Amino acid sequence: MSIKPISLPVDCTLTTIRQRARLPFAIAGLLLSAQTQAFLPTPLSLVTTGELAPMSNSAVVDETANTAAYPRVQTEISEGQNAQARQKSQAEELLANWREQVKTENLAQHTTWRRLLYFFDDQKGFLGKNKGVSVVDDANFFLSKNGQQDSGAELDAMLVALADELTITAHNTAQTGDSSSLNSRSQNSNSVLCRFPARVHWLSETLNISESDLMADCPEFDEWIEKLAPEQLSIMFAQEYLDNPTSAFAHTLLRIDSKASAADPSQIHHAYALNYTVGGDPADSFVVYAIKSMIGSYDNAIEIDPYPEKLAKYLQDDERDAWTYQLDLSPSEGQQIMRHVWETKGLEMPYYFATDNCASEILRLIDVVRPQQHLLSQLPYVVIPSDVVQLLDNEGLLARTNYTPADSTLRQAQLNAVKQQREQLGYHNSAKQTFHEIKSARLNPISSMSSDRQTLLQRRIAVSDNNPIDRHPLQLGHVGIGQRGDNNYIDVGVRAGYHDFLDRPAGFPQFFDLEGAAVTVRLYDKDDEASHRHAQPKSVVLQNLTLVSGRSFNPVNSAKKGKTWGATIEATRVDDGSQQDGTDHLVGSLGYETGWSWAFGTPRKNTGEMPPQLCYTLLSGTTQAGRGLNKGYRVGAGVNLGCRYQINNQLRVQAELQLPYWYHGSSDAPDVRGHYWQPISTLGLQYDFDKKQALRINTTYDWQERLAANDDIQLSYRRYF
Template sequence: MSIKPSSISVDCTLSAISLRACSHRARLPIAIAGLLLSANAQAFLPTPASLVTTGELAPDINSVPQVKAVNLDSDKSVQNNQAHSLEAKQLLATWRKQVQADNLAEHTTWRRLLYFLDDKKSLFNKGAPKSLIDSPEFFLSANGQQDASAELDAMLVAFANQIAASQTTQSTNNSNSAICRFPARTHWLTETLGIDSSSLQADCPELKEWMAMLNPEQLSIMFAEEYLDNPISAFAHTLLRIDSPASAADPSQIHHAYALNDTVDGNPDDAFAVYAIKSTSGGYNNRIEIDPYPEKLAKYLKDDERDTWTYQLDLTPAEVQQIILHVWETKDLDIPYYFTTDNCASEILRLIDVVRPEQDLLSQLPYVVIPSDVIQLLNDEAILADARYTPSDGTVRQAELNKAKAAALGYQQLSKDDVHDIQSAEHNLASSISAGEADQKTIIDHGIVASDNNPIDRHPLQVAQIGIGQRGDNSYVDVGLRLGFHDTLDRASGFSQFFNLEALATTLRFYDADSSKDNEPDSVVLENFTVLRGRSFNPVNTAKQGKTWGASIEATRVNDGSQAEGRDHLVGSVGYETGWSWAFGTPSAGTGEMPPQLCYALLSGKGQAGRGINKGFRVGAGVNAGCRYQINNQLRAQAQLQLPYWYHGSSDDSNVRGHYWQPISSLGLQYDIDKTQALRINANYDWQDRVDANDDVQLSYRRYF
């Protein structure tokens, strides 16, 4: 698109009669003007040396025609160029006054467009005085990373250059111009300052092609539930679904949609511990992936067999366009990735904050950003307009198995081979995604009722508790805090069935002890500190694929059974278990849920070390078996028997055992008062005859927040 130069009034009218006389009078000043204009329009603009380097703010410098010689035919062109440059200079001065008057450099939207996250809670970047991005190509000003004002002024100078250039040439085709590189910044500034965007003449073929491919009309957030069999996905995942007009009108037409996924750009060859540390501390960059939506959805539904929930975002088409334009500005940059604070979920909130600065979503989250917390926050802020449940392949097979077993109760024969064929992923290819051509994939509605796993319905992930109890002859008060996530006795709504993952939990115990007695516990002890503890249940008699296993890393108090009247001691403990689980009972009608009751038998191994126990260490192996029973929607019970055989090493003392059995039985019961409150009873009995206290019974109040 070209813009014709506006008519300019000059002192000498260029007519056939007066041309010669006029040209003689104007020759000297015109020659001077020609020399001044021979560089380009940038020479006329008051670009502060403190803000930019020479040529830095004139991305279209080569597109502005230069005057190589002064002659009669070029006089009017030179004068027009000079007038256009003066016009651009005047516009720049006006914009600068408006920016200063409105303090736009400190505007929340402008700072967010530059990745100044000074209002974001972060363990690593809280209150950082500069942009999170340190790539020079993201800034026009040399000081742009530290100074939002300098970068704003640089954009204004680039606008003025662009206007001057566009009025002196027929077309401007330069994808590296500021207008093409930063379309979201350009859009916001032109709207805020009332700049005629048509005057910023620039052809951006790469941007146009990208936007035409995505054809963004609507955005939705997709939530893929937690997947313990892959530690990186253990806390769930979120991404954005970009809908074109076709997929917005019919959500099943996913081949017309794209997925915008923010993930860690980690090294798959790194050891898990190295990978985890780098992912948490910013040692890796993030990677923005834009893929056809069917490809990304298939990874969760088919490969991982994770149910998904998709929520339409209540954004206008203009807001959607602005978000996608901002993604264009940042998609190829090196941005640090922090697993707990700057991740797939926080990035979605940051993008929404760009177009909805008044809601300030990022600042409303705790230091650790969890995908399900983001879903609940968006729901609380009334940004979620619609919810769609898409069952995984495993859930579709389970729904078929439930239906077949229900029919079998009506005297229809169902053999073991029939059951195997239904629940086997190899034999049963049923899926929520059609098996058509890659570019024609659609979502199939199997009529499955949504499971009780909508993350909006979850209890808050943090929980504080206070309990009173009796251990042996001593009474105590427990005070505890768990930062996440969920155990098998917690309120089940909103989570996948039998989900069990706890992280960063600690309990202090205050004993009412008599210090005059032998083997009395200390008045205050650290009862437990859990780094991570969880179990992944994949019942063998269901359609759910995978093994049943568990792992734990914690510091906990244990009774040393090697010595008579042994006291409990704080030890570091690492354990792993693997085995089988089974689901029993009648699942909810019409759903793909598994039966509600669960039993398990696990082979376990554990190592513990601490100064108080015999020889400072012990290793154990044995069996953990138990059942979890869902009595009703508010009441659950779990019973477990641990049968470890411990080994300390040989001892010369005949009264000290080097190895022994130490069975422990436990019972738990939780009643939910509401979504944020519960009462829990825990009872344990240690069957080892050498410990100082065998029984421990506690009643606790739990508050989720």
């Protein structure tokens, strides 16, 4: 098989020869290029986590085609590394300066810093908090894992985070040339500047950090503070409300005023209410609710609502008068308080009805911005809203005062005026209908608030005598001398609170009657078994221990709604009338009353006060148990009739007749009764020397013939403190 040679055109042959002649030059150029590349940095696109990335021939060709760009890439890397090094150096230098100042001034133990972290260093009394541990048990509130136990560790962690954020900001600003530009720190709501604005503000003032360096865009916080626009703070006091036992001791909240409502307090639609309350379970019964509130089984709840909504609840729904006191704080102090509220509003901490409540939180917030003040420590055992108002007044922290009458108070003022006219003009047929229309909230919608609940209307009546600043101190000590039968005795007692029917009424709601945590011991001075077989031995006995005792009076002929009722939980000494010559015994007693009351007399002119005198009829039921009683128990039902007469501002008298019918159960023993009537009459009179001192006379007569001693009379000196 023969192969024919291929003949090429002349032009093609010459071209091929020229190409072959250039080949050595191309190879030489390629080698020269490879040698040059050895002296250049490795392209960034070929480096992955410290190792060379796989590369193709085309990648090599592309890289060699762009060798002019390699020096710029390497320069950027070097500049970035240098910038990070500079940032680290600047942060360390800043941190070192701060740490030195912190050490020199011992800022880790500064009162304000520890108060910002919920350390209670100056809390007194056996109910005081652990001074070495913050009461906040939430890891999110601390930057340091030891922050709850060590305020110094938390301060250092705060400074570290702040130094890092400030140097990052300074670097980004230097790169952009715009101090207002957004950066990674300012867009992060978890930055310390956004999470802890109150801490940052205090540190900026203490460490002289420029405000411009602390500028941050914190959308959530900025929106919140812009909405509230805090310019001025006031404390609002809503008076006691026995018909809701959880509000029996009154309530306080903070009114947050903007510039508009601060300039004109009637413009309440520009204000907000900060309410510290218990986050209870609505499904719990009242008894369970009360117990859990007392022992801290519920968490607190911080509510911030439009002020008109809260005010309407007190004035219209609960019919409670309100007193508002402007706090003598500067706008900057008010704003710092609100920054701190932002930091703490999401915390879950136990709520204690008597110690950590709506009133104590207001004192704590003021203490945060006033390190020289020690308000909360001045109320070491129990914190009551009215005590807080009086304390703030004594400390000169209350400025302008405003009284806002409840809707029922305004209706009562109208009722008083109509009754006065009726007395002057004589009876007319439409009087009863007129009274009904005035008393009805539905038919008579008069209110201190406008119909849209946006503004306060001008007050048209005089101020009622229920300003809590004017009331007597709630704690009481008393000593009395008396005689029971033919045996003399001395009584000594204390009462943690609150106010009974005969106490000085100024500063309280009318006819207010609520006592709690009261104890009385009695010392008999006679040990004469011969003269009287049943005389008490010469010894000290527990006469009474009251957990709670109170009555809510809502007279049927007044503008107030609600019922008249009462309840008592106590251990007390009673006379057992089931046996001949029965003596007194200590028993546990649980009682409840319900019925009607009527106010009469002439009220103070142009006020919404009810007439000063009161009579009542109450149906009662009582259960008692004790070893001294026949069969160890008795149950009773009956009627209690009484009146209280206000003779003048210093003198009051109360008379009451109790008609209980007791049942012990049937008995076969001779001369032992299983059921019987036991009428008891009492008379009390009190004269006030001033807000803190009074004399009281109490007399009791038991109309049961089978008792060893029927009468008891006592004169006591009472000191309020």
